[in-house]
Amino acid sequence: MSAVGANPTDPTHAAVIEGYLRAFKMPGALRVYLPLAEEAKTQGHSYLAYLADLLTREAENRRANQMAQRLRQAKLPTAKTLDTFDFAAVRSLNRPRILNLSQGDFLRAHENVILLGPSGLGKTHLGAGICQALIYQGFRTRFTTAARLMEELAAAQRRGELQKTLRSWARYDLVMVDEIGYVPFTPDGARVMFQFFAEAYERQSLLVTSNLTFARWVDVFGDPTMTAALLDRLTHRAHIFTLDGESYRLRQAKQQRSSASAP
Ligand code: ADP
Ligand code: MG
Numbered sequence: 001m002s003a004v005g006a007n008p009t010d011p012t013h014a015a016v017i018e019g020y021l022r023a024f025k026m027p028g029a030l031r032v033y034l035p036l037a038e039e040a041k042t043q044g045h046s047y048l049a050y051l052a053d054l055l056t057r058e059a060e061n062r063r064a065n066q067m068a069q070r071l072r073q074a075k076l077p078t079a080k081t082l083d084t085f086d087f088a089a090v091r092s093l094n095r096p097r098i099l100n101l102s103q104g105d106f107l108r109a110h111e112n113v114i115l116l117g118p119s120g121l122g123k124t125h126l127g128a129g130i131c132q133a134l135i136y137q138g139f140r141t142r143f144t145t146a147a148r149l150m151e152e153l154a155a156a157q158r159r160g161e162l163q164k165t166l167r168s169w170a171r172y173d174l175v176m177v178d179e180i181g182y183v184p185f186t187p188d189g190a191r192v193m194f195q196f197f198a199e200a201y202e203r204q205s206l207l208v209t210s211n212l213t214f215a216r217w218v219d220v221f222g223d224p225t226m227t228a229a230l231l232d233r234l235t236h237r238a239h240i241f242t243l244d245g246e247s248y249r250l251r252q253a254k255q256q257r258s259s260a261s262a263p
Contacts, residue, residue, distance in 0.1 A: 028061025029054050070135045076143050077178070082129035089251065090121060092244045098126065101239060102133035106205060107173045112238040113207040116214075120247030123209040127176050130207060139173040146193070146220075147183040153192035162192060166199050174205045181212035181220055190221045194230055201233040208234065 014034070021030040033054055040050040082102060087095040101113060113130070115123040131141040144152075156165035169175055185193055200206050212220065214231055221227040245251075 026058050029058040031061075032057050067135060070140055071132070074131055074135060074141045074143055076128045076131055077124060078128050079132075080125045080129060081132055082126070085122060085126055085129055086248070089248055090243050090245055092242060093126075094241075097239070098130070098241070102130050102137070104134050104137045104139055104173075106239060107134065107139055109237065110202050110205055112205055112234055114235065114238050114240045115207070115209040115243065116240065117211065117243030118247070119211055120249060121243040121245060122248055123243060124178055126243075127178060127207050127209055131174065131176055134174060140171065141174040141176065142169070142172040143176045143178065145178045146180040146185075149177055149196065150183075150185050150189040150193050153196060154186070154189045157188070157192055162195070166196060169196065170199060170204055172204065174207055175200070176207040176209075178209050180208060180210040180217065184220050185222065187222060190223060190226070193221065194223075194226050197230050197234060202237075206234065 017033060018030060021027075021033065036050060036053055036057070039045070040053070045053070082099065087093055087098075106113065113127075115127060117123060128143065131143060134141050153162065153165060156162045197206070210217070214235070217231060218224050218227045221230065
């Protein structure tokens with residue numbers, strides 16, 4: 001019996017199609033092939049139009065799954081995005097430059113981003129927002145804090161697995177290292193952090209935030225010569241933003257108080 005011109009809902013065809021779609025790992029197509037076939041029949045779409053629709057749905061499904069997986073992998077600390085960032089609140093920040101970063105050209109050039117400024121000005125929000133936008137551009141990003149990264153690398157070194165752990169961080173297009181400056185590093189911790197930054201140099205982009213000016217990084221890293229070398233590499237090809245003003249929440253709280261007391 002020829003399959004040409006057969007009814008799309010023929011159970012033997014369905015078994016063959018479903019078997020192959022499962023074997024080829026095409027769950028998106030598996031979900032929609034029948035309703036799309038019905039729709040194609042009632043609307044009079046051609047065979048080719050149907051096949052194009054089906055493959056497009058599978059591709060869209062794969063892309064959505066990949067984005068969801070990359071978002072999980074990134075371990076971002078907040079779901080906040082660039083859309084919800086109030087640029088008007090930070091006068092020192094150039095909005096077009098930030099939005100331009102979210103296109104990802106700096107990743108292709110292995111450049112870094114550095115966000116400096118006191119606590120509460122939105123560095124983590126902004127950085128996570130940039131990471132999320134980059135994931136939607138198809139890049140792989142991963143968030144960590146400086147303290148957590150130091151602990152992970154120092155523990156890896158004690159196990160004799162530092163190289164392996166460094167390689168696992170090297171597979172991201174961008175690593176965001178948040179909060180350099182809150183926790184001073186132990187001498188062992190500083191050494192592995194120097195190594196991490198050296199490995200990333202000109203091979204991978206970093207997005208670093210700090211509440212300290214560069215001159216004070218030596219307080220965190222300890223060794224002045226190594227710190228100077230690290231800063232030299234980190235800032236060599238970097239987009240540096242200094243946020244100033246007062247804490248966003250504090251400002252909001254003040255505004256609420258003053259509008260509540262207004263006549
Ligand atoms: P930082 O990392 O600089 O200490 P955060 O990013 O943690 O600051 O910001 C503190 C809180 O204030 C977060 O909830 C953040 O979403 C919010 N916030 C800070 N600045 C802004 C801003 N300009 N627009 C919107 N929300 C902001
Ligand atoms: Mg923060």
